[in-house]
Amino acid sequence: MxxxxxxxxxxxxxxxxxxxxxxxxxxxxxxxxxxxxxxxxxxxxxxxxxxxxxxxxxxxxxxxxxxxxxxxxxxxxxxxxxxxxxxxxxxxxxxxPSDFHARYDVIEKEYRYYIINGPEKDVFKRNYSYYFPYKLDLIAMEEACRYFQGTHDFTSFSSAKSTAKGSKVRHLYEVSFSKKENELEFILRGNGFLYNMVRIIIGALLDVGQGKLTPQDIKFLLEKKDRRFVGVTAPPQGLHLWNVKYKQE
Amino acid sequence: MxxxxxxxxxxxxxxxxxxxxxxxxxxxxxxxxxxxxxxxxxxxxxxxxxxxxxxxxxxxxxxxxxxxxxxxxxxxxxxxxxxxxxxxxxxxxxxxPSDFHARYDVIEKEYRYYIINGPEKDVFKRNYSYYFPYKLDLIAMEEACRYFQGTHDFTSFSSAKSTAKGSKVRHLYEVSFSKKENELEFILRGNGFLYNMVRIIIGALLDVGQGKLTPQDIKFLLEKKDRRFVGVTAPPQGLHLWNVKYKQE
Missing domain, CATH: 3.30.70.580 (Pseudouridine synthase I, catalytic domain, N-terminal subdomain)
Incomplete structure (x- = not known):
């Protein structure tokens, strides 16, 4: 074989x-x-x-x-x-090699999430980004991103419906974003992601951007280890699995 | 009213x-x-x-x-x-004003046409560009673009099915393209366009790029005033109506 x-x-x-x-x-x-x-x-x-x-x-x-x-x-x-x-x-x-496994051998995954943050919709991006026209405090959001980086238990930021057993501790190498015209591009790189984790993190970052949460609240929410304290999950069409890395590469 | x-x-x-x-x-x-x-x-x-x-x-x-x-x-x-x-x-x-007409008052239209010219398809651009993996002589194509600019009878470069009466003379202000990574972006600006005109021009430019036509052949084909001398019409999904200008602007 x-x-x-x-x-x-x-x-x-x-x-x-x-x-x-x-x-x-x-x-x-x-x-x-x-x-x-x-x-x-x-x-x-x-x-x-x-x-x-x-x-x-x-x-x-x-x-x-x-x-x-x-x-x-x-x-x-x-x-x-x-x-x-x-x-x-x-x-x-x-x-x-016959012992390679596409899931178990992953050492790093990268996701990107796109948001159109401006007054006008873009019909060409409707299936590839989240249209979010409300004003955002980007400085607060940048600060909040830093609280997600590093090693944390991400129970609060994964779907309560998740059936995954075992540790919910993950290490995020990068949580950042940049703005180009009306488009926000978020980059999240980590050694693993729980179910709905990226979309719940994006939802929380948008809450920070609108002043519903402070950047410091992220620390508190991580410590709570309870999904019910965190707001809505951002919609799927903005999310792109961007890269998958293995040991041998 | x-x-x-x-x-x-x-x-x-x-x-x-x-x-x-x-x-x-x-x-x-x-x-x-x-x-x-x-x-x-x-x-x-x-x-x-x-x-x-x-x-x-x-x-x-x-x-x-x-x-x-x-x-x-x-x-x-x-x-x-x-x-x-x-x-x-x-x-x-x-x-x-009550005498404005969205069609008759146009003084300039701009179209863009996108071609993915590389070895790999891009699923995200499949509905918005033409995937054309074959090698192209871009220098010859640039020269061919210049033959289209200016005032010409575009009978050879419009659909034979066109039912439009009157003159087929149009003035093209710009026919150009640029390459960014694997994507070619064509810009065509003119005082008017006949039925299928942009897609037939793009088809002819691809013939020039593949050496099926020389740039000088464009001059000959314009003079022929006969659609049958020109090759295939490029597919629709690469074509974008980009701008419409009126007198008062």
């Missing part, structure tokens, strides 16, 4: 998220259907670095699968891109 | 073009439906600077209509944006 690592991108607009769900159009399902065609009907399971929700995009998503087929990586790429719908694209394929 | 000028933008992806067609979702139809709702069922006709084809976008489209309603321009904008679907947006509204 050969183990193949695929780097893909997808526009999440018309998907019910990454993970297979009966009766729904999902990214995983489209990829497994394409692989099954290549394997002449044999069902193939793929393992991704993590799932993404309905409407969330991936500039870079990483996954692996096993195959007995002796195709070159270039042929794999051509075959899959010919079979996949036009909102998924395989950017790169490589053979990896 | 008051005459109102509306500046709108729309994502053409899910429209069968601008102009009303029975049984099809069109931009004009959505706007007229919204205006009819505001006018409590009275049917209102809008007049745009020109139509756009299926899949073609507008960063700026201009139209006018007549009304007896005494709403402020800000109220008009709010009412229409509340009623329109999220792939159309009203950017600005103003009252204009």
């Amino acid at each position: 050969r183990r193949i690592n695929c780097i893909i991108s997808y526009d999440g607009t018309n998907f019910s998220g990454y993970q297979v769900q009966p009766g729904k159009r999902t990214v995983q399902d489209e990829i497994e259907k394409a692989l099954t065609k290549v394997h002449k009907g044999q069902s193939i399971r793929v393992h991704a670095s993590g799932r993404t929700d309905t409407g969330v995009h991936a500039k870079v998503q990483s996954l692996h699968f096993e195959t007995e087929f002796q195709l070159s990586t270039e042929s794999w790429k051509k075959a899959l891109n010919a079979l996949l719908p036009n909102d998924i694209y395989v950017n790169a394929i490589k053979e990896v | 008051r005459r109102i000028n509306c500046i709108i933008s729309y994502d053409g992806t899910n429209f069968s073009g601008y102009q009303v067609q029975p049984g099809k979702r069109t931009v004009q139809d959505e706007i007229e439906k919204a205006l009819t709702k505001v006018h409590k069922g009275q049917s209102i006709r809008v007049h745009a600077s020109g139509r756009t084809d299926t899949g073609v976008h507008a960063k700026v489209q201009s139209l006018h209509f007549e009304t007896e309603f005494q709403l402020s321009t800000e109220s008009w904008k709010k009412a229409l944006n509340a009623l329109l679907p999220n792939d159309i947006y009203v950017n600005a509204i103003k009252e204009v």
Whole structure:
């Protein structure tokens, strides 16, 4: 058996998220259907670095699968891109050692979140950013970002619906943003992210920007370890999985 | 009666073009439906600077209509944006003199056309640009652009299906392009454009880029005044109506 690592991108607009769900159009399902065609009907399971929700995009998503087929990586790429719908694209394929795992071997993930913060909507960005026309205190938001950086228990900033067991401690290398014209681009890099964690952090940063929270409140909220103290989750369409890093790279 | 000028933008992806067609979702139809709702069922006709084809976008489209309603321009904008679907947006509204005409008073239009010219597709640009992975001679294309500028009869570069009567002479102020990473951005500004003219010009420029035509052939093709001598029309999704200018501005 050969183990193949695929780097893909997808526009999440018309998907019910990454993970297979009966009766729904999902990214995983489209990829497994394409692989099954290549394997002449044999069902193939793929393992991704993590799932993404309905409407969330991936500039870079990483996954692996096993195959007995002796195709070159270039042929794999051509075959899959010919079979996949036009909102998924395989950017790169490589053979990896048999103990490589697209999820468990991740050492760093990067997410970006886009907000249109101005008086006018942009129809071309409606599916790729969150339109938030209200005035924001960017200085306070920058200060709040610094409270998220480092090692923390992120229980307060993950979905209460999360079924994940084990530690909710994660290390964030970077939480920052920049403004270019009316667009805010947030960058979050960490060794791992809990369910809805980026979108809840963005929601809290917008609360800071509107004066509903102070930057220091972030410290307090982290210590509370209770999702109920934190406000709303920012909507999915602004969120982009941007990069996935592994040990060997 | 008051005459109102509306500046709108729309994502053409899910429209069968601008102009009303029975049984099809069109931009004009959505706007007229919204205006009819505001006018409590009275049917209102809008007049745009020109139509756009299926899949073609507008960063700026201009139209006018007549009304007896005494709403402020800000109220008009709010009412229409509340009623329109999220792939159309009203950017600005103003009252204009009763002899203003959104089509006949145009003195300059600008179109942009986007091409992804690199080895990899970009799923996020698939509806907004033309993916053309083949090698292009940009120097030859720049020279070809210059042959299009100025006053010419553009019969060879307009659809043979065009039903437009009268002169096919137009003046192009600018035909140029720039490359940023893998993206080519073409700018075409002129006093008017014939049906499919931008997309046929782009098709010919790509022929020059691939060595199928020389830059000097453009001069010959303009003189022929026959659409059959020119190659294929570039696809619609790369085309964006970018600006519309009037005398009084």
